[in-house]
Amino acid sequence: MSSLHKSRIADFQDVLKEPTIALEKLRELSFSGIPCEGGLRCLCWKILLNYLPLERSSWTSILAKQRELYSQFLREMIIQPGIAKANMGVSREDVTFEDHPLNPNPDSRWNTYFRDNEVLLQIDKDVRRLYPDISFFQRATEYPCLLILDPQNEFETLRKRVEQTTLKSQTVARNRSGVTNMSSPHKSSAPAPLSEYEVPPSGCEAHWEVVERILFIYAKLNPGIAYVQGMNEIVGPLYYTFATDPDSEWKEHAEADTFFCFTNLMAEIRDNFIKSLDDSQCGITYKMEKVYSTLKDKDMELYLKLQEQNIKPQFFAFRWLMLLLSQEFLLPDVIRIWDSLFADDNRFDFLLLVCCAMLILIREQLLEGDFTTNMRLLQDYPITDVCQILQKAKELQDSK
Template sequence: PLNPNPDSNWSQYFKDNDVLLQIDKDTRRLLPEIAFFQRPTNYQCMEIINAESETLRKRVEYTVLNAGDVGKNWLGITNVHQKKRSLPDEYATLPEGQEAHWEVVERILFIYAKLNPGQGYVQGMNEIIGPIYYVFASDSDKEIQEHAEADAFFCFMNLMSEIRDSFIKSLDDSASGINATMTNTMLKLKSKDMRLWLKLQEQDLKPQFFIFRWVTLLLSQEFPLPDIIRLWDSLFSDEKRFEFLIDICCAMIILVRDKLIDGDFSSNMKLLQNYPDTDVNLILTKASDIRR
């Protein structure tokens, strides 16, 4: 464990622990408005439950005690600097032999990070996998429930292959990066409602303040889970889904047009960062009109 070589197995172990701690914190807080992710799954992975190796949940507990930064001073003496961390305490841990749904999501995200070292785990990915896993794990078909982890992982991998550029900072300014998407959204708004676009420009309401989250998380934090599932159903079934996402974002802005025109900077910022309750079918209809 004191080996200072960055390519050593222990060095990689500590790096993995840092990633795991962030995933653990994010998945424990996943969709807090529903209790589903804190409940035990009926189809836990018995190979892991019955194995002698530690589970990710236990690994997090050990990491809090054991992880540290390893380095050498100018005299060549190896030092270990203990990191002070505290375990997330939002939810009680389930008894041995059970695992909660959030633990399954944690495993999916950790494996994804290991398989994609160039990208790794980025905060927000938990908001993408959450609804996907929920749909499989809450299906009325017991066979679909049983294979929810594998099916959710497969769908998550395929979806991330399409949106991963939004999670890579070095690609922000590329043609497929998040900045290009935000620019295209504002250009679409400009073509559909010049007065509203000018209002946002006058108040310097930059798309980074609200569209960044909308696009990166596919609107998963803007609406309740049932609405997200309905919205994603239309979004993912569209062959030009990311062009449609721009239309949806544009529609969301236009649907609160009157409030934006009358509002000042602070009220408009609050409005767009905390989008009001709106029928998603109305948003989808408006987005389809914008596309035409």
């Protein structure tokens, strides 16, 4: 480890040990990348995403309260005794009309269960293929949810619910057809049949199952937006970062901590996922156009070239912005980009500048290329040195 890296770690530790965290100093340090040693990134992200307050003395009580609240969500929204009894073959006399699957009341527990299954099928399809280039999400977690897996409980796991249902996943596809493909050429986009995935032994859970549960609880708590394809790509890097924390005490609670950080992050970007807001000032269309207006201001020649070829921002920037670039780069690079995004006070204005920087850094190729060549470049972005991209984005920001 270089002396410079040791010095950076010491700088973070100095800031984080203060009774009240100096947020501006933490942002300044984090913008240039957070060291992964000692769980620094996990802790910094939790502060930058407003999960942990700046007063250190309140961390223990707040974490305990939030983690217990998440356990309560699990008990109330996944474990459903009435349905479980019916599924387990309980006698007819013990099943009330309210518990009956044919109850026509739209507010009945069974009706809710069937609606949940439609959302769950889409989540399941997406999380099983999360970051297929690494094995992490297919491996078993050291900390499975004992509340769900306890053999004393008569309840089915979400994986069991998916395996048992006969609903067609096509009925719940939520991606916006005709705009762009949500998957990058860097990633495998075709989901493999369920049989091709190794199922962890009884009493174990794969990391993708944990992500599935986080997204399911989020969908239940946010019925206005529920689950939209692409949310899995937002929660994936958060969970990976927290679940690989070298501190076992933090790692044990990665699921609950990820849920609340994801919820806070979605509160900032949820409008991107609501189709009815696409053309509003807070929607994704406005933000895509902002990328081009920024490019026009910074590099008129390149802007005119893209306009001349009728290359619309929807063809590439939709995915870049909506998924916070999580599909354009390998996971370690995504995490490094997110260090800078989370550290910036106007983080999503900075994201627009990152997208603009990505265009400018390949300007020579774009200026020389025809429509097909340029579309290929933008759909499969060639530069892998994300520090170069972030440096260019910072230059654009400072020039404003």
